[in-house]
Amino acid sequence: MTFDKKSLDNTILLDLYKRMLKPRLIEEKMLILLRQGKVSKWFSGIGQEAISVGVTSVMLDEEYILPMHRNLGVFTTRQIPLHRLFSQWQGKANGFTKGRDRSFHFGTQEYKIVGMISHLGPQFGVADGIALASKLNNNNQVTAVFTGEGGTSEGDIHEALNVASVWQLPVLFCIENNGYGLSTPTSEQYNCKDLADRALGYGMESHIIDGNNILEVYTKLLEITDNMRKNPRPVLIEFKTFRMRGHEEASGTKYVPQELMDTWAKKDPIENYQEFLKNEGLLTEEEELQIKEAIVHEINEHLDIAYAEIDITPSETNELNDVYQEFVYQEVKPNNETKELRLIDAISEGLKQSMQRHEDLVIMGQDVAEYGGVFKITDGFVDQFGKERVRNTPICESAIIETAMGLSISGIKSVVELQFSDFITSGFNPVVNYLAKSHYRWNQNADVVLRMPCGAGVAAGPFHSQTNEAWFTKTPGLKVVYPAFPYDAKGLLATAINDPNPVLFFEHKALYRSIRQDVPTDYFTIPFGQAATLKTGSDITVIAYGAAVHWALATLEKHPNISAEVIDLRTLQPLDTETIFASVKKTGKAIILQEDSLFGGIASDISALIMEHCFQYLDAPVKRVASLDTPIPFINQLEDQYLSRDKFEGELLKLLDF
Structure with a gap:
């Protein structure tokens, strides 16, 4: 392995070594604890440390990173106190999910990290939303997101890459190609030479990087991310690497030919870089020992802190209270001036007044901009609010719902119009597994309203007529609103947008133009939960x-x-x-x-x-x-x-x- 230090000073060269060594030593300790039954599961990133450390090291502290379950180096490089990570893995209250989720299935606003869910694909779409917020706020920030080569087969990945390219979002899409999706080799996962080649189809820049060479990772990404901040755009990176342990420890590695394991063992990112530093006179045997001893001491010290923490005491009240972010309803009473409106007009007017009230509120959906949506509810909105806030989307329900989640992480409200409520099936996963569960899991709300034109009576057949509210009333973490009158529709929509939790807002198509009512002309709200x-x-x-x-x-x-x-x-x-x-x-x-x-x-x-x-x-x-x-x-x-x-x-x- 050849290392080119270019113009990097010695401090950076040694820091990169220490940053890689820490997750490696933590993992070695965790594997011991796993065998002792002191942690429940472990997904090893041994052999892939250069990627996590290299990416995180070129990111600014205020920039978001969305890692996966082999990216311990992201968390340690962001300097999360180790006892909090250990508490997380032990299911203690001082972790990030209060014992409700394991591994790296969590995020933390404090360290600008957004953890994964097991469905993998939504990470890319959420990264799109965070990057869109960066672009809307003109803050010249990059968002980095990880997946494995296995995850790239998911439809969400395709959707998110396409959206990022169409909207020119500053996302660094990182694929860790480590040879296997659990036991399935790459030859059975995709039929192109390199995953980076796929970027051509999206009109996107891509690079292939040796994921085991920390200096190649660091120097190339330093140049790329610096340029992305000046010239916002998505970039796809394929890191060539290898997974030296099982998908998770219980799965083992018997399916991997031994000669392949031996070949990649020789490419160990830490051992090779350590040898390079010694040859350069930057690291002595004594200094190596001192660095390792200091890290091991830190690990043991923080393990003691985590062990000393008392176990979680179950509380039904705490569990139920954390399903939703607290919402203090603020009543805005209607004025005395009214006009007769159809249901469709009341929704349009309510949406417009919320756009005026919340100056960063974003509307997204198919054909919602100049065309005004298939039901013309957003007709004229582009002229008033501009295309940055009223955004046509490709046909990709999953990615757009995930983008809305990313906007929420960045503090921006959004309304997503599903062209028909039937089409929510194409975005079902992010609704029930990401939006619904994030606040309960790691205290991150999903400030998203999904508008759901629904219902029969218009001779539209099986794919445009469902009233599918029961799919979502069953899912804790979601709120479901279903007005029957123009007055209620306008007031409840205002409340839905004010509410920081995910709301599915059902609008019956057959009522759009058939029901009329006198409705206050000004902005007003109606509380949820009152029939x-x-x-x-x-x-x-x-x-x-x-x-x-x-x-x-x-x-x-x-x-x-x-x-x-x-x-x-x-x-x-x-x-x-x-x-x-x-x-x-x-x-x-x-x-x-x-x-x-x-x-x-x-x-x-x-x-x-x-x-x-x-x-x-x-x-x-x-x-x-x-x-x-x-x-x-x-x-x-x-x-x-x-x-x-x-x-x-x-x-x-x-x-x-x-």
């Missing part, structure tokens, strides 16, 4: 949301003799159980109408809650009315048969006669 009682009555409680509210009201107009209490839920998470229970205790009967298919819908949970909390008040079983358990058909007569709309009247009358 609206639209009619009071004593015979029965009708519970609905979205288009089903209007179906219920239309049915009751045909039966003026029925004294029904009608509750419009408005928000599904949080759910206003207090209003539901009070009404059911008064009427003694409850019917829940939803547009979604029956099994697994939110009506089932509401029914169970009523049975558990109001059973002694009931005069009849709780009734659920829902659409067929089939996909949503296209042609009108089949769609009409599918929907719960026309089933409600019969079920209501039967329940009243019970």
Whole structure:
């Protein structure tokens, strides 16, 4: 291995050695502790230290790094106190996840590190968001993100690279090509000579670097990152390296030919660099021993601190309180001036007023800029707010949702328009695994609103008609809003954008232009978790949301003799159980109408809650009315048969006669 120190001074040359040596010695200690059962799992980066250390050493302290599970050198080079890392791996409270996640599945704003999730791919998209924030703030910062060659096969990686190139985002995409994805060799993972070649298809600059040569890593990246700060753009780096241990220790390395292990053992980044320093007269045997002794002493000292820390005492209150970031709702009362608006107009007006109120709020989505979105909700927004804040995106739901997460990490709110709520499936992973879990895991909120045009009744077929709210009411960490009226839509959207937690905001397409209401012209808010009682009555409680509210009201107009209490839920998470229970205790009967298919819908949970909390008040079983358990058909007569709309009247009358 040839080392070219170029113009680097001796202090830097020795610092790079010490920075590589520390994670190596920590890992050797962790492997001992793993065998002793004192840590639960270990993903080794032995043999790859030059990459983590080299990348981190060229980054500015205020620049974000998004590492993976073999990048211990990122954490140590950023000088995180070792006892906090040890506490993290032991599941102690002084770690970064309060025992809720392990390994490097965490982040820390203090050290500008954003840790991975096991799904790997979202890292690149989140890096896009952080880099976009840097570009919007004109702070000339680079974001560095890591993945392995195995992770590059994920669709999220492709999406994120494409977005970064289209938007010219200053992201240093680092691929650690270490030969194997667990046991699968590169020959079975991709069919190109070098992963760096893929950059050509994205119109992106790329480089191949010897990942075991610390001076090559450091000097080349120093030049590249300095230039990226002056000329913001994405750069793809493929580091050629090797994993000397198993994917994780339990998997071993029996699948690796011994001659390959022997070849790469000779390329050990630390042993070779150590020999180079000695040949240059920069390191003596005595100095080497002193450096190692000092690091070992630091490791043992900090292990003692972590061991002395008491084990976590489980607390349901603490667990539940950390699912969401605290949100102190601030009421903004509406003015007295109103105008008649359709649902679509109320959403557009509410979104526009929030853009005025939050001067860095970003809207992203397919065709949302000059075209105004497929439903024209953002029509004219580009003229008022500019293309930096109203951004057309490629067709890549995952990457854009991840980008929104990155913006939140950088302190910027965003609204993402899903063209249809059905399309959330293409971005499902970052919603339920990244946005929903980040605050619980490491205290990082996801200040993101996902607008979800949804619902049937418009003859749009199986891929444009779903009302899929139940997928998300099930997921702790998400809030779900589903207004039925223009007034509610405008006020709840304002609250959704103010709320620092991830909110899925459902907008029924069939109501967009069919429902009108007098709505205050000025900005106002409506609190989450407060249902609206639209009619009071004593015979029965009708519970609905979205288009089903209007179906219920239309049915009751045909039966003026029925004294029904009608509750419009408005928000599904949080759910206003207090209003539901009070009404059911008064009427003694409850019917829940939803547009979604029956099994697994939110009506089932509401029914169970009523049975558990109001059973002694009931005069009849709780009734659920829902659409067929089939996909949503296209042609009108089949769609009409599918929907719960026309089933409600019969079920209501039967329940009243019970």
